[in-house]
Amino acid sequence: MIVQCKVKSIEPLASHTYQILLQPQDAVDFKAGQYLMVVMGLKDKRPFSIANAPSQANGLLELHIGAAEHNAYAGEVIDAMRSALANDSLIEVDAAHGDAWVKDSERPLLLIAGGTGFSYVRSILDECLAQAWQQEIHFYWGAKDKEQLYVMDELTDIAKQYANVTFVPVLEQADDNWQGKTGNVLQAVHQDFESLADYDIYLAGRFEMAGAARTQFVENKQALVERMFADAYAFI
Incomplete structure (x- = not known):
């Protein structure tokens, strides 16, 4: 569904990474883990995950867009959002899409x-917490x-x-003060x-x-391919 959106705010989250809040002119129903596509042209729609939980959206759609200098694909979207905010104009999005939304399940996540x-x-995390899911959640x-x-x-x-939530940050590049895991995030999961x-x-x-992840976890960690979810799996 094509929806016109007002750009409510653009805030920096990190170097070249921005939080964008959109206010759609018509209500958008979505599930935790779905994405929208920003309409940049007639045949140019660019996908970005919806970052907020449906139960906590309050009529807004939140995006986190990383737009490093070499990433024109995302950078052009940021520029379009900035222009719409400055000129009080509207952005078109096509929402919601994706089958990798969180499934009703009692299995740990x-x-x-x-x-x-x-x-x-x-x-997904925020929706699970809002729905008071009790199973283990490893992030x-x-x-x-x-x-x-x-x-x-x-x-x-x-x-x-939350006693059922475990959070594990993993850095590729860490200084001597970093106390957490380093290296590749998939390797960290493999080790744990x-x-x-x-x-x-x-x-x-x-x-x-x-x-x-699909190859390593299925072959080495007995993961069930039908219980692995990612938007990428619709394309690879």
Whole structure:
């Protein structure tokens, strides 16, 4: 469904990463883990995960967009959002899409994010907490450096508040003061779990990351391919 949206705000989250709040002119129904497409042209629609939970949306759609200097695909969207905000004009989005939304299940959850893939699993986490899910929820977030873990303190507090939530940040590049895990986020998961047979696994990141996770976890950790969910799996 094509919907006209007002750009309510654009706020920096980290270097070249922005939170955008959109107010659709018509109500948009979505499920935690779905995405929208920003309409940039007649045949140019660019997908971004919806970062907020449906039960907490309050009529708004939240996006987290990483737009490094070399990433024109995302950078052009940020520029369009800024222009709409400055000129009080509207942005078109096509929403909602994706089949990798959180499934009603009593199985424990493993949420894995690479970079701004965080927005996908954040929506799922918040919805599960809002619905008072009781099963274990393990949240792994991998990033290049600590700055890119832009809500690490908030997630750490959530894990302290909810006994069923575990949060594990993983840095590719860490200084001597870093006390957490380093390296690849999939490697961290591989080290921490003997078996993933009982888990529902939700992940977002680059396509190659999603592909590697499916191969590694099914072959080495007994994960069930039908219980692994990612938007990338519709394309690879």
